[in-house]
Amino acid sequence: MPAIKINVLIVENTKLFREMLTELMQSHHSDTVTCSSGAAAIETTKHRNFNLICIAYHLPDMTGDVLCQQLRSKPQLKNSRIILFTCEDNVELLKGALLAGATDIYNKNDFAQFQTYIERYANLVKSNLVGQALLIEDSPSQLKWLKMHLECTGLDVDTFLTAEAALDAFLENQYDIVITDMVLAGKMSGLNLVRNIRRLPSDKGLTPIFAITAYDEISRRIELFQVGVSDYMAKPLNPEELLFRVSNLIKQRQLYYELANERKVLREMTLLDPLTNLYNRMALNQLLPKAIANAKRDKTAVSLVLMDLDFFKRINDDYGHDQGDQVLIETSNWLRNAFRQGDLVFRWGGEEFVIFLNKCTLAEAKVLMEKQRERFERHRVAGHAITASFGISGFEDFNAETGYGELFKQADKAVYKAKQSGRNCVVCAEG
Numbered sequence: 001m002p003a004i005k006i007n008v009l010i011v012e013n014t015k016l017f018r019e020m021l022t023e024l025m026q027s028h029h030s031d032t033v034t035c036s037s038g039a040a041a042i043e044t045t046k047h048r049n050f051n052l053i054c055i056a057y058h059l060p061d062m063t064g065d066v067l068c069q070q071l072r073s074k075p076q077l078k079n080s081r082i083i084l085f086t087c088e089d090n091v092e093l094l095k096g097a098l099l100a101g102a103t104d105i106y107n108k109n110d111f112a113q114f115q116t117y118i119e120r121y122a123n124l125v126k127s128n129l130v131g132q133a134l135l136i137e138d139s140p141s142q143l144k145w146l147k148m149h150l151e152c153t154g155l156d157v158d159t160f161l162t163a164e165a166a167l168d169a170f171l172e173n174q175y176d177i178v179i180t181d182m183v184l185a186g187k188m189s190g191l192n193l194v195r196n197i198r199r200l201p202s203d204k205g206l207t208p209i210f211a212i213t214a215y216d217e218i219s220r221r222i223e224l225f226q227v228g229v230s231d232y233m234a235k236p237l238n239p240e241e242l243l244f245r246v247s248n249l250i251k252q253r254q255l256y257y258e259l260a261n262e263r264k265v266l267r268e269m270t271l272l273d274p275l276t277n278l279y280n281r282m283a284l285n286q287l288l289p290k291a292i293a294n295a296k297r298d299k300t301a302v303s304l305v306l307m308d309l310d311f312f313k314r315i316n317d318d319y320g321h322d323q324g325d326q327v328l329i330e331t332s333n334w335l336r337n338a339f340r341q342g343d344l345v346f347r348w349g350g351e352e353f354v355i356f357l358n359k360c361t362l363a364e365a366k367v368l369m370e371k372q373r374e375r376f377e378r379h380r381v382a383g384h385a386i387t388a389s390f391g392i393s394g395f396e397d398f399n400a401e402t403g404y405g406e407l408f409k410q411a412d413k414a415v416y417k418a419k420q421s422g423r424n425c426v427v428c429a430e431g
């Protein structure tokens, strides 16, 4: 059974477009009602709720934004998605429609875009989640209601009225998400339950926690995030929003596991540096010659950077080896997130890193590395002021015999020059 039934109201007086929309909605098994005027839509929604309303901007008796405003004022349609359709690109008109309460606006001439939107919406609504949820709520009726909605998505749900009992279950079992009210029946509050979970070592402590609260004030929200909840919603809960948010958290969690597993496999293959989790020298020897040969074949420019931290030995000598390690770890985390997909970052050894920049000319690489150099200058790394020197080589001449070995040699010479020139600078190889 799908978690949420899609009820659609289509307000459109052009027969062809009305039929196109109806067909699309029915292909996703939604209940569809059609009207051809604003007045008919107002009448139809007198006592009915729709979670999706599609309105043509030009209706025989009113414009779509006026109808949108009237529908929005009905309490049962407060949270509906209202989509307006127009053929016009008039910015003021579009702005007015959003102000009137439209969720989004689609151009009638780009039906494919709307099809994609509906597919995504339908997939999310009907998504079959696989996982185990721990649900804690002190009101038995609310607990039953929440359990029913969560189970409709495919989740297995264990329920508890108190945090104490829930925590015992949490320690014994493997849950993909914890959904908890903040005010609970026992002595332990929802906040304390979150604190207890976050304190746990290992992956258990990272389980997504979704908080439900009766009080939606800024200070409470900040408090929730501070103790470590992943997301929250204030009562009264809208089941559709709740399920989307819960589904997002579970998918993020699953993605995290997939990445963690991938990393484990790589480490086992001894391609990752154990301290920084960056690719190591062995990975470099496997990946770089191939990447450079591919670039040559595709005639795309690439650049190779050698980055060497300046006076790194002093950190070890003055603050200890652990602090030195922290600097290396934080530097690696920076570098890992600093470049585009397709670029590769390696720990070459000690405090030396190699960065392969795909589809990047020497001039572009210089600008990028200048930014990284400034970043070191501006921000402390693991609490320490440290700078770095960069040597860059690149190839744009695709007929030349230059391969990985030559590029590496040139970058190495350039970084040597950077060190000789006083460090904290970027030097490009002369070719």
Ligand SMILES: Nc1nc2c(ncn2[C@@H]2O[C@H](COP(=O)(O)OP(=O)(O)OP(=O)(O)O)[C@@H](O)[C@H]2O)c(=O)[nH]1
Pocket: 275, 308, 309, 310, 311, 312, 313, 314, 316, 320, 321, 322, 323, 324, 325, 328, 349, 350, 351, 419, 423
């Ligand atoms: N903490 C820590 N230190 C390391 C690691 N690998 C290498 N080192 C240290 O890194 C230091 C590198 O020192 P040097 O080669 O003199 O380089 P530097 O002090 O950065 O000086 P310049 O490169 O000339 O600016 C040595 O003291 C190594 O022991 C590591 O994994 N962790």
